[in-house]
C-alpha cells in the first residue's frame with residue numbers, strides 16, 4: 441500500500457521555537473486589542489467564550505479535575521481557571537518549550553505539568569479526570585498519508601498504524617476510500633479518552649468536512665473535500681480532521697455527541713467593517729486580510745463536545 445506515516449513529534453520536541461508561525465484562533469483572540477475581536481459579537485478571549493459556550497452542557501461547578509492536552513501557550517486554561525478556580529488542572533504537552541510557556545502563563549495557579557506524548561499516556565492515568573480539552577491540535581497527531589507508488593514502509597510505527605486500519609473498520613465500522621489520508625492518531629486519541637470513560641471531552645481542529653456557503657462572503661465560500669487535507673506549516677505538516685469518524689467512535693463508547701463549527705462558539709458580528717472585508721474579492725488592507733482569514737477559520741474549524749451517558753457501561 442502507498443501509505444507513509446506523517447508525524448509531528450520530532451518537530452514539537454526538537455525544532456519548535458515559537459507558536460507564532462501557527463497562529464491558532466485561541467492565540468489570535470488573546471490580545472485585548474486583537475483585530476479579530478472586531479469580527480465577533482463578544483469582545484472576549486477565546487477561552488472565556490469557550491467556557492461560557494460549554495457551560496450550557498458541562499456543569500463546571502460539579503467538576504474537580506481537568507486535563508488539557510497540547511495547551512500551547514496556556515491561554516485556554518488561564519481563562520478556565522480564572523472562571524472556575526476550584527478546578528485542579530493538569531497540562532500534558534510533548535513540547536518542552538511550550539510546557540515552559542504554560543508554566544509562565546499559569547504561574548498563579550497550582551497546576552500539574554507533564555512533558556509527554558499524549559499517545560503514550562496510560563488509560564488508567566486518564567480515569568481520574570472529569571474533563572479533557574484538546575484545542576486546535578488533533579491535526580498534530582499521526583496521519584497515514586496516501587501517495588501513489590510510495591515505497592512500502594517497514595518501520596514499526598507505520599506497520600502498527602496500518603494494521604490498526606483494519607481494527608477501526610471492524611470495531612467501529614469506519615469506512616475509508618482506498619486512497620484517502622487517515623487521521624490514525626486522532627482516532628486513537630478519541631478511543632483512548634472515551635475508553636477511559638472521562639465524563640466530558642472537548643476537541644477542536646480544522647475539519648475536512650466543514651463548508652461555507654454564505655452570500656455575505658461570496659469569495660470565501662468553500663466546499664468540504666470530505667477526506668483529510670494536508671496543511672503545510674513551518675517545519676512540519678498537519679492534516680485536517682474527518683470528524684464523522686471521531687463521532688462514530690465516541691458513540692460506540694456511549695457518548696452523546698455535540699458537533700459544530702467554531703462560528704457557533706464565536707458568533708460573528710456582521711458590522712459594516714466585516715461586511716466590507718467579506719465582500720472584497722481581494723483584501724484592500726492588512727485589517728481586511730486578517731478579517732477574511734479569521735472568518736474562514738471560524739467555518740473551517742469544528743468542535744466536538746462528548747458527554748458520557750452515565751447509565752450505559754463501556
Ligand SMILES: C[S@@+](CC[C@H](N)C(=O)[O-])C[C@H]1O[C@@H](n2cnc3c(N)ncnc32)[C@H](O)[C@@H]1O
Pocket residue numbers: 448449452462464465466467509510511512513532533534535538556557558559574575576577580581
Ligand atoms: C497548534 S498547537 C495548539 C495549542 C493550543 N491548544 C491553542 O489552541 O492555541 C498544538 C499543541 O499540541 C501539542 N502537541 C502536539 N503533539 C502532541 C502530542 N503527541 N502529545 C501532547 N501534546 C502534543 C503541541 O506541543 C502544542 O502545544
